[in-house]
Amino acid sequence: MEGKKQENNEGRKTNAIWEARGVEGPLPELSRFERHWAGNPNQKSWAFKNMSAGVGHVWHMDDIGLVLQVASEDTIRLLTVVDHDYCMKMVSFVKATLESLDLNLDLSQAIKRPYSGGGGESKSDGPAKGQDLHGVEVV
Numbered sequence: 001m002e003g004k005k006q007e008n009n010e011g012r013k014t015n016a017i018w019e020a021r022g023v024e025g026p027l028p029e030l031s032r033f034e035r036h037w038a039g040n041p042n043q044k045s046w047a048f049k050n051m052s053a054g055v056g057h058v059w060h061m062d063d064i065g066l067v068l069q070v071a072s073e074d075t076i077r078l079l080t081v082v083d084h085d086y087c088m089k090m091v092s093f094v095k096a097t098l099e100s101l102d103l104n105l106d107l108s109q110a111i112k113r114p115y116s117g118g119g120g121e122s123k124s125d126g127p128a129k130g131q132d133l134h135g136v137e138v139v
Contacts, residue, residue: 027088027091027092027095028085028088028089028092029092030089030092030093030096034092034093034096035096038093038096038097038100039096039097039100043093043097043100044097044100044101046097047076047097047098047101047103048101050068050070050076051070051073051076051103053070054070055070055071055072055073056069056070057069057070058070058079061090064086064087064090065081065082065084065086065087065090065113065115066078066080066081066082066087066090066091066094067079067080067081068094071106074102074103074104075103075104075105075106076094076098076103076104076105076106077105077106077108077109078091078094078105078106078107078109078110079109079110079111080110080111080112080113081110081111081112081113082112082113082114082115083112083113083114083115084115087115091105091107
């Protein structure tokens with residue numbers, strides 16, 4: 001019960017910081033299946049690989065509309081996110097992957113970029129019809 005209460009408080013704090021930066025609303029919720037998928041070995045490997053690049057390392061994930069940076073030994077910072085439902089959902093996936101490793105996603109510096117409808121940002125609202133979640137490289 002105490003753990004659930006602490007998790008709810010952390011979620012409210014994260015969303016308050018997130019909204020203060022001009023990114024409206026809470027992060028999209030992930031289903032139990034999506035959270036499980038976010039914690040699979042491939043996703044964890046992605047997190048370890050990027051964390052091992054060291055503090056200050058920045059990478060662009062243009063296919064999902066995110067720019068991330070290693071902020072510390074236990075935190076990745078979201079620098080920018082494209083203003084699109086798909087990209088916001090990808091932030092939820094990244095956060096879930098990091099949480100599965102007891103790492104943090106810092107949203108306090110996030111800046112929302114306008115969606116341009118093409119040229120680098122994802123045009124999809126999710127997996128194509130008939131394609132399961134495993135076909136989407138999230139993190």
